[in-house]
Amino acid sequence: MLSIENGFLKGRKINIVPDKRTRYTPANVRRALLNIVDVTEMYSLEIFGGSGIVSFEFISSGAENATIVETSKKACSTIIKNAKSLKIDNKINLICSDFRKGIIKLTKKYDIIFMDPPFQLGLASEALKKITENKHIYDENTIIIVEHSKREILEKNYGDLIRNKEYNYGDIKLSVYVKDGE
Numbered sequence: 001m002l003s004i005e006n007g008f009l010k011g012r013k014i015n016i017v018p019d020k021r022t023r024y025t026p027a028n029v030r031r032a033l034l035n036i037v038d039v040t041e042m043y044s045l046e047i048f049g050g051s052g053i054v055s056f057e058f059i060s061s062g063a064e065n066a067t068i069v070e071t072s073k074k075a076c077s078t079i080i081k082n083a084k085s086l087k088i089d090n091k092i093n094l095i096c097s098d099f100r101k102g103i104i105k106l107t108k109k110y111d112i113i114f115m116d117p118p119f120q121l122g123l124a125s126e127a128l129k130k131i132t133e134n135k136h137i138y139d140e141n142t143i144i145i146v147e148h149s150k151r152e153i154l155e156k157n158y159g160d161l162i163r164n165k166e167y168n169y170g171d172i173k174l175s176v177y178v179k180d181g182e
Contacts, residue, residue, distance in 0.1 A: 002053050003027070004086075006034050007060030014051060014082040017075045022050050025116050025147055029169050030057050033114070036167065036176070037143050039063040042111035045137065047099050047127055052079035052092070054114055059088050067093040067110070069102035099123075103130045103137070112143045119149040125158070128177065132159030144177040 001013040005027050016022065025033075030053065040062035046055045047069045055066035070076050076096035083089040095102045099117075113131065117123035124146050131138065138144065144161060148154065150173045156163050158177070165176040 002051060004053070004056055004060050005031050006057055007062065009056065009060035009086055009088075012060075012086060014053060014056060014086070015078055017051050017072065017078045019072065019074050021118075022072075022075065023116075023118070024050060025054055026169070026172070029147065029172055029174065030054060032167060032169060032174070033057070033145065034061050036145070036165075036174070037112060039112060043067075043108065045069070045106070045110040045113045047103070047113070047115040048117045048123070049079055049094075050075055050116065052082055054116065055092065056082065056086060056088070058112070058114075059091050063091075063112075065091050065093065067095065067106070069095045069097060069099050071096070071098045071102075099127055100130055103127075103134050106134065106137050108137070109139055110137055110142060112145070113138065114145045114147070116147040120152050124148045124152065124154055128154070128158040128161060132161055135160075138179060140179045140181055142179065146175045146177070148173055148175065 049068035049070035083092045161177040167174040
């Protein structure tokens with residue numbers, strides 16, 4: 001089980017995905033995320049949702065709504081169970097689909113986009129490129145945060161997205177992208 005670290009749900013436990021391949025955003029990184037950005041009243045998108053823990057942290061800390069894109073049926077089932085258990089299922093939109101197809105299905109703009117793909121498979125770069133092909137989901141105020149291995153090197157730019165900050169937490173790096181204002 002994982003514990004929510006922030007907000008009105010702090011201390012509540014959620015179930016993990018019954019799959020050993022699922023890697024979770026550590027508690028210290030989740031706390032750091034919420035020090036990087038105030039999610040109050042934001043609409044969030046989490047790609048590679050796993051158990052949904054990051055979206056639950058966002059909702060717990062004041063986000064208006066969270067959309068989660070996740071391909072694993074086991075993970076989707078876990079997200080639904082967790083959201084119902086936390087009584088926030090009315091604030092969660094789940095797209096159980098591969099991210100390549102899931103991003104195309106999105107119809108609104110998000111204030112924050114977070115992704116935590118499996119490490120070192122090139123999926124972070126691929127997802128960032130897919131985001132730039134769907135410009136209606138972000139604007140100059142959107143913050144895009146990618147959790148990745150420090151050994152995985154991401155480009156400084158993806159289309160009109162530019163990396164403006166990086167944060168290191170042991171083996172994990174958070175790369176923050178924003179729309180280039182030029």
